[in-house]
Structures are given as structure tokens and as C-alpha cells.
Amino acid sequence: MHDVLVIGAGTAGLTAAIYARRASKSVLVLEARGFGGQILNTPAIWNYPAEPGISGFDFAMKLYSQAETLGAEFAFGTASGFRAEDGGFTVPTADAEYRGRSLIIATGTSHRGLGLPGEEALTGRGVSFCATCDGALYKGRDVAVVGGGNTAVSDALYLSDLAATVWLIHRRDSFRADPADVALLGRKENIRLLLGTRVTGLVAEDKLSAVVLTGPEGRTSELPVAGLFIAVGMVPATGAFEGLLELDPSGYIVAGEDCRTSVPGVFAAGDGRTKDVRQLVTAAADGAVAATAAVRYVNSL
């Protein structure tokens, strides 16, 4: 059994591993896909202290190497929950079980989908959740962005330099995004706004060819596009822990700045926790706080 079992190898989880190892505790980090988490998708980071312009990949690699050099162990698997037993916690995955005296949940968030039929199958075949990742594959073609927040507006601005026409579709009549960015939309001749409009269907054979729109008066139409970029927010990746500890109505793990959850010995770190500011630096901070609390908990056993 490890002293500290961390679920999720993003910035929060890897930072927790560093702190727990420096406190001489044994650490296992369980990761579902690959190290680094969400920051991997960021081409350049400009708001992390002392590392202006570092790429998300370089940041993630440095963080992973630091944790590994300090002796953190790693395993791949998707946690399906946890059980409290024998003075610790057991985390099952599809083909193994992992045990820790304390548990840090750092599973973060994932992109919210529109919930349309075919959406999942078309992801990577015309449907995308990352304009900076996939925009280059739509050079000179028509694309649509759906959403009304900062991500949607900045995605539309980014794509306008690559795509032929960018349709920005938003169900409300005004944007929640930064007014400065919204003002820029009007200066881009190839960005066309479709307000009061929802995306209600996807048209595709092998890959996306059009989206079905439902306008303000309930009329539907088809808009031919090669790509649809979905930017309608994030949802916490905490489904596996439903019923095991307290979640807020949106699914975030209820925990204060001390990262303590409703279950003693289980801590929450990073974007999946109830908090105001979801940023790289606060994810790292949570990792430090959660690990320190976990170490204290283990010492008290």
C-alpha cells in the first residue's frame, strides 16, 4: 500500500506527488490517458510565474520528470471509484486495484459536449473541442464555433486567420466573453454571427458535412461546414466518485482551500474541486496543499 495514492497526472496531481515525495511518503499516481492533463493543449503559457511562454508540453514534461526523479511511481488506468477498507482506500480500475493510506483526487475537468446524436463518433471527424489543436487542419474551409464565452470567442478569432468563413453560433443574443475580444469579432470580415441560434443536429456520412441550426423562431436549417468547434464549457471529471463523497450540483467535489473532502483521508486538488479560480497556478497550489494535508493525515494514522 502506498502512503499517498493520487488519481490524475495533470498539474495538480503531479505537484501533489512532488510534495508527498519530498515528505518521504511513497506515492503512486494513477493516470487514465497520458501525463500532463489539460495544459498539454496550450501552445504557450503566459500566466505561470517565472516561466513566460513555456509550451504546455514542456511544462508537463518538466513536471512529470520532477515527480519521477523524486521517486513517484506511475500506473495507467481509469479509476472507477474508491472503497475505504483496512485503514486505507482501494481504487479499482478495469484490470487492477490500487491501495493508498490517503487519496488525492485530481481528475480535473473535461469538455462539455452538446449531447447530440453522433457527436462522439464524429469527434476527430469534423467535431473538435480544441481550436488551437485542430484549427490548422481546416485551412481555407468553412467552420463553425458554438458557444458564447471566452473560449468560443477566442476560438472564432483564432480560426478566422485559418478558415475561409467562421460561423459563431450562440443560443443567446449577447456574448459573456471579454468585451475587448467581442469587439474584435466585428473587425474580422470572415466571422459571421448567428445569435439566438442553437446547434440541434450533425449531418455526416463518414465525416461532418453540415450542422443543423434551430433559429429564434424555431425554424431549422442546415449550414454546410467542414468543422464544428464546441466551446460550451467544462464539466468535472468526477462521475466515478458520485455517491462516495460530497459533490456540488454541477458535480465538482466539495472541498475548501484546504482541499479536504467530506471523507477524512480523501483530498481534492485542481479543477475538479469547488473553487473560484481554475488556473495552472491554482492547480499547482492545490497539489501542494492536498499533499501536505495527506501527509499529515498519514502521519496521524
Add this chain to the structure above:
Amino acid sequence: MSVVKVNSGNFAEEVLGSDRTVLVDFNADWCGPCRMLAPMLEKVAAAHPEAKFAAVNIDDEPELAVRYGISSIPCLIAFRGGSEIRRSVGLIPPDAIAALIKG
């Protein structure tokens, strides 16, 4: 076996004409998840000599990206006998990579 770089000039021979199952990793230098996937792909390649592993840089080989309808990377496509048998988009763990070349 390590991962071999392929291009439009040798794709037919190296991938489509191979007598083994070939897993092709469509990637780009600017794609963080692709760079994180690469070392995992190397490890899977070393453990599976029965298959062949190839990589296509989509910036250098836009024709191949269009031909295979790549619209999101990393994209792994498994070929057998010249035809696509499986496809996966996004960062996936080693077991899931290995599952693409099975059976």
C-alpha cells in the same frame, strides 16, 4: 521495433503494402498531446514486434492528412492488408494503443 517516419513517397510501400499490421501515428510538432503520446508509442512498438509502427508529420505531409480525413491529432490508424481496421483520436494509454493492433 522502433517507430519509422513515413511520407507520401513511401506510404504505399511501408504501410499499405506491409504484410504486418501497421499502426500509423498522425502528429505534428506543435501538438502537445502528440508529443506526450510519442514515447508511449515507442514502448508499445518495442513490446509488439509482430506489428509495424509508423509516424506521419501532417505539416510535412498534408496530402496524407487529407487522404485519411485527419481532422484532429494525435490520430492513430491501424492498417491491415492496405485497409484501415481501427482508428483512435486523442491521447490514449499504452494498453489502448496496443489494443488497436490486436486480432
